[in-house]
Amino acid sequence: MKRRTMLAATALSLAAITGPGFAQSDWPERPVRILVSFPPGGSSDLVARLLSEKLSASLGAQFVVENKPGAAGTVAATALQEAAPDGYTFMLSNLTPFNVAPIRFPDTPYDPIADFDHITYVGTVNLALFAAPSTGLSSLEDLIAAAQADPGSYEYGSSGVGSWGHVIAEHFQNVSDTELFHIPYKGSGPMRLDFRSGVIPTMFDAVPQNLPSVQEGSAIALAVSATERLATLPDVPTFTELGYDVVAENWLGVSAPAGVPEDIKTKLDTALTEAMGSEEVVAQFDNWGLVRVPKTSAEFSDYVAGQLQQWTPLVASALE
Amino acid sequence: MDLFANLALGLETAISPITLLYCFIGVFLGTFIGVLPGVGPLAAVAMLLPVSFHLEPATALVMLAGVYYGAEYGGSIASILLNIPGTPSSSVTCLDGYPMARQGRAGLALFATSMASFFGAIFGVLVIVLLAPKLADFALLFQPAEYFSVMVLGLIAASVVSSSGALRGLMMVCLGILLGAIGIDVNSGETRFTAGIPELRDGVSLVVVAMGLFGVSEVMVSLRGATQSYAGARLSWRGFFPNAGEWRRSALPALRGSGIGAFFGTLPGTGQTVASFVGYALEKRINRNKETFGKGAIEGVVVPEAANNAAAQTAFIPTLTLGIPGSTTMALMIGALMIHGITPGPRLIAEHPDLFWGLIVSFLFGNLFLLILNVPLIGLWVRLLRIPHHYLYPTVIVIICVGVYGISNALSDVWLALGFGFLGYMLRLFRFEPAPMLIGFVLGPMMEEYFRRAMLLSRGDPMVFLERPGSAALLAAGAALLLFATFSPKQIACRIWGRKSQQGPAPRSSDGP
Numbered sequence: 001m002k003r004r005t006m007l008a009a010t011a012l013s014l015a016a017i018t019g020p021g022f023a024q025s026d027w028p029e030r031p032v033r034i035l036v037s038f039p040p041g042g043s044s045d046l047v048a049r050l051l052s053e054k055l056s057a058s059l060g061a062q063f064v065v066e067n068k069p070g071a072a073g074t075v076a077a078t079a080l081q082e083a084a085p086d087g088y089t090f091m092l093s094n095l096t097p098f099n100v101a102p103i104r105f106p107d108t109p110y111d112p113i114a115d116f117d118h119i120t121y122v123g124t125v126n127l128a129l130f131a132a133p134s135t136g137l138s139s140l141e142d143l144i145a146a147a148q149a150d151p152g153s154y155e156y157g158s159s160g161v162g163s164w165g166h167v168i169a170e171h172f173q174n175v176s177d178t179e180l181f182h183i184p185y186k187g188s189g190p191m192r193l194d195f196r197s198g199v200i201p202t203m204f205d206a207v208p209q210n211l212p213s214v215q216e217g218s219a220i221a222l223a224v225s226a227t228e229r230l231a232t233l234p235d236v237p238t239f240t241e242l243g244y245d246v247v248a249e250n251w252l253g254v255s256a257p258a259g260v261p262e263d264i265k266t267k268l269d270t271a272l273t274e275a276m277g278s279e280e281v282v283a284q285f286d287n288w289g290l291v292r293v294p295k296t297s298a299e300f301s302d303y304v305a306g307q308l309q310q311w312t313p314l315v316a317s318a319l320e
Numbered sequence: 321m322d323l324f325a326n327l328a329l330g331l332e333t334a335i336s337p338i339t340l341l342y343c344f345i346g347v348f349l350g351t352f353i354g355v356l357p358g359v360g361p362l363a364a365v366a367m368l369l370p371v372s373f374h375l376e377p378a379t380a381l382v383m384l385a386g387v388y389y390g391a392e393y394g395g396s397i398a399s400i401l402l403n404i405p406g407t408p409s410s411s412v413t414c415l416d417g418y419p420m421a422r423q424g425r426a427g428l429a430l431f432a433t434s435m436a437s438f439f440g441a442i443f444g445v446l447v448i449v450l451l452a453p454k455l456a457d458f459a460l461l462f463q464p465a466e467y468f469s470v471m472v473l474g475l476i477a478a479s480v481v482s483s484s485g486a487l488r489g490l491m492m493v494c495l496g497i498l499l500g501a502i503g504i505d506v507n508s509g510e511t512r513f514t515a516g517i518p519e520l521r522d523g524v525s526l527v528v529v530a531m532g533l534f535g536v537s538e539v540m541v542s543l544r545g546a547t548q549s550y551a552g553a554r555l556s557w558r559g560f561f562p563n564a565g566e567w568r569r570s571a572l573p574a575l576r577g578s579g580i581g582a583f584f585g586t587l588p589g590t591g592q593t594v595a596s597f598v599g600y601a602l603e604k605r606i607n608r609n610k611e612t613f614g615k616g617a618i619e620g621v622v623v624p625e626a627a628n629n630a631a632a633q634t635a636f637i638p639t640l641t642l643g644i645p646g647s648t649t650m651a652l653m654i655g656a657l658m659i660h661g662i663t664p665g666p667r668l669i670a671e672h673p674d675l676f677w678g679l680i681v682s683f684l685f686g687n688l689f690l691l692i693l694n695v696p697l698i699g700l701w702v703r704l705l706r707i708p709h710h711y712l713y714p715t716v717i718v719i720i721c722v723g724v725y726g727i728s729n730a731l732s733d734v735w736l737a738l739g740f741g742f743l744g745y746m747l748r749l750f751r752f753e754p755a756p757m758l759i760g761f762v763l764g765p766m767m768e769e770y771f772r773r774a775m776l777l778s779r780g781d782p783m784v785f786l787e788r789p790g791s792a793a794l795l796a797a798g799a800a801l802l803l804f805a806t807f808s809p810k811q812i813a814c815r816i817w818g819r820k821s822q823q824g825p826a827p828r829s830s831d832g833p
Contacts, residue, residue, distance in 0.1 A: 039648045039651065039728065040362075040365075040366040040369065040648070040651075040652050040655065041366075041369075041645070041648065041651035041652035041653075041654060041655035041656075042651060042655065043655075043658065045655065046655050046658055046659060049369070049370065050659075053370070053373070066729055067366070067728060067729060068728060068729050068730065069522075069728050070518070070519055070521065070522050070728055070730065071518040071519065071521040071522060072521070074518055075518060075519060075728075075730070078518070104509075105518075107516070155776075155777065160504075160506065160509070161504075161506070161507070161508065161509025162509050181776075183773060183776055183777065184506055184507060184509070185506070186506055186769070189588065189589075189644045189645055189651075190588070190589060190644070192642070192643070192644055193459070193460070193588055193638070193642065193644050194463070194464070196460055196642065197459075197460035197461070197462070197463060198460075199463050199464065199777065200777075208663070209643060209663070211663065211665075212643060212663050212664075212665025212666060212667050212668075213643075213665060213666060215667065216665070216666045216667055218666060283661075284659075284661075287658070287661045288658065319509065
């Protein structure tokens with residue numbers, strides 16, 4: 001009798017541990033790591049810190065940001081791929097390590113789609129083409145006309161060979177039948193310095209960090225690479241509406257190594273979506289120029305795969 | 321007058337008890353972070369960033385900035401006492417600070433660095449106050465050609481940093497430049513010398529190289545039995561204070577160091593390490609007592625410390641007024657403001673004058689705190705040397721590993737630092753010095769990048785370096801320096817003397833830099 005009770009108790013507790021309800025009720029039980037592929041301080045890092053603070057509060061376990069910068073984000077993505085899919089390691093994923101670097105570096109050790117679960121879409125930062133006021137250019141058509149009149153005379157800056165700015169600039173030259181002269185930089189900071197001091201007349205750069213210069217009048221945004229006009233630059237046309245198919249979205253999302261239990265993914269997605277709906281987060285995202293269109297988990301997964309399809313030929317042709 | 325109105329506005333912000341308290345917390349933490357080899361302001365600022373979510377933006381920035389410039393004070397302490405720099409920018413302080421300590425003048429060296437740090441920082445703040453709006457424009461006058469020429473000038477000056485002969489110094493500079501070439505080439509996007517290791521694609525971190533070459537190798541040298549006998553001398557308070565002659569000798573070098581530091585601080589991306597090395601190298605060229613450099617000259621600790629502290633202050637100008645961070649730590653400052661919805665940029669001073677001027681005035685308070693904090697601590701630091709080496713050095717290695725791991729949470733950096741430690745040890749066995757290698761490592765890649773960018777912009781015409789007046793003037797200064805070095809009788813005497821000493825019995829390599 002006694003023995004039977006014990007067996008029953010054992011069976012019950014086993015059921016409790018292995019049963020489907022377990023993770024749902026108990027995850028997270030210990031600190032959760034959020035890998036960030038940038039050094040601390042950048043806007044992606046701030047997004048990760050803001051969201052992990054919200055998740056820590058709503059899910060009752062510490063969400064810790066861990067910066068693993070390097071090699072175009074592939075160091076962080078490789079660490080994510082190698083982590084156990086137990087719901088305790090996630091990454092603030094973005095365009096570069098998942099849609100650009102794997103094409104640029106053929107020895108990248110992971111498959112950006114098959115090796116990961118892309119769980120929640122966070123938002124997007126767009127790229128714009130800026131011209132210095134001293135150039136006298138005030139529209140994209142001006143630049144195209146000037147560049148066609150004297151091919152290769154206009155320099156443009158990008159934040160590096162194989163960066164999204166470079167890839168998109170090469171694509172833009174193809175579709176607009178122009179030839180610009182590429183000056184690559186190590187990141188956006190030194191490029192903006194040279195742009196401001198008149199060394200380079202134009203540059204392709206992310207919108208948010210250039211808004212103060214646009215407001216001041218020291219940078220003119222000719223066109224944005226978004227699907228529709230940005231709330232922060234309502235007077236600036238998109239490339240698409242001017243007739244050039246140039247769209248670039250540096251998306252941010254939350255991804256995990258493939259094989260995380262469904263219920264953990266659901267719980268995380270729900271908590272993240274709720275956090276991103278809060279007034280405080282919406283205000284901060286607006287502040288940082290992060291554009292957010294709600295996407296379900298499945299839509300986000302498809303989106304990442306679609307982006308890879310879209311970027312593959314562009315990256316390959318830019319690096320030719 | 322505008323200036324006084326601005327300062328009054330800043331004072332209003334900076335003098336509130338809460339801001340003063342956070343300013344003190346910042347500089348206090350900064351000093352201690354600076355003392356620990358390898359653990360830099362980046363780690364401390366990153367850890368404090370979440371705290372700053374809940375503070376007023378001005379208060380948050382005052383605290384984080386305090387950590388940043390406070391670390392420059394602490395960085396020299398381990399350089400002097402242990403020959404292990406706390407921060408890369410105080411590497412050059414080892415060259416004369418450690419010999420001073422071995423002569424029993426550790427207290428004096430520490431006092432001199434505290435004073436020089438304070439002097440340099442105040443100089444930097446004054447430059448900001450008097451020239452703030454113009455300083456940003458000054459940074460904009462520098463184009464790739466000027467950056468290249470300034471790096472050339474720096475490298476020419478650096479070839480004298482070595483005290484083991486010009487040829488050996490030059491070899492080390494070249495090795496440093498080669499190491500700096502590791503990583504993705506900016507112009508072609510190709511990887512160079514990475515051996516297929518993705519972690520090396522962005523090159524090797526300065527902290528890793530500095531901590532390996534100076535820190536780990538020093539510990540390895542000490543395994544062969546370093547002495548502690550120098551620790552006790554001049555421990556009395558009177559021994560800490562410079563005598564009249566030492567004050568006099570230090571005044572002009574401190575001014576020159578501060579000027580050089582303030583200049584490099586305003587150029588984003590060059591920073592404190594370049595400032596301290598170039599300041600030291602130029603001083604060694606022009607100082608009347610240049611023969612004593614490397615053997616415990618007080619000017620040799622005053623100049624780099626004045627330079628790196630002045631640079632730490634003026635580095636805030638491009639960060640705040642152009643929104644362009646010169647280093648990762650500065651990027652964190654920008655992040656701290658972005659959390660509060662403020663994007664640093666050209667309109668910052670106009671839109672948030674209380675924040676900008678409050679920060680500048682807080683620099684004055686912070687540096688005063690640092691001086692008050694550091695001078696009484698000298699006695700305590702000197703007593704560090706009484707800790708038996710078999711406790712002290714393993715602790716140092718652990719701290720270095722933790723600090724180096726913290727740069728980007730990568731174990732590969734720890735292995736690299738240990739590898740550079742072994743390399744540094746081997747080099748020192750053969751009487752090569754790590755200091756010129758470090759400056760080659762810092763300046764070489766920048767020189768290449770700016771050279772190639774200037775050439776791209778001129779479509780391959782090298783005349784661009786001579787046609788731009790700023791660049792031409794800098795190159796002329798470099799040429800003058802070379803000529804002066806080649807034909808100065810003193811220099812020739814020095815080299816002959818240097819040869820002789822190499823033929824003598826090789827001294828123990830712990831006598832090194």
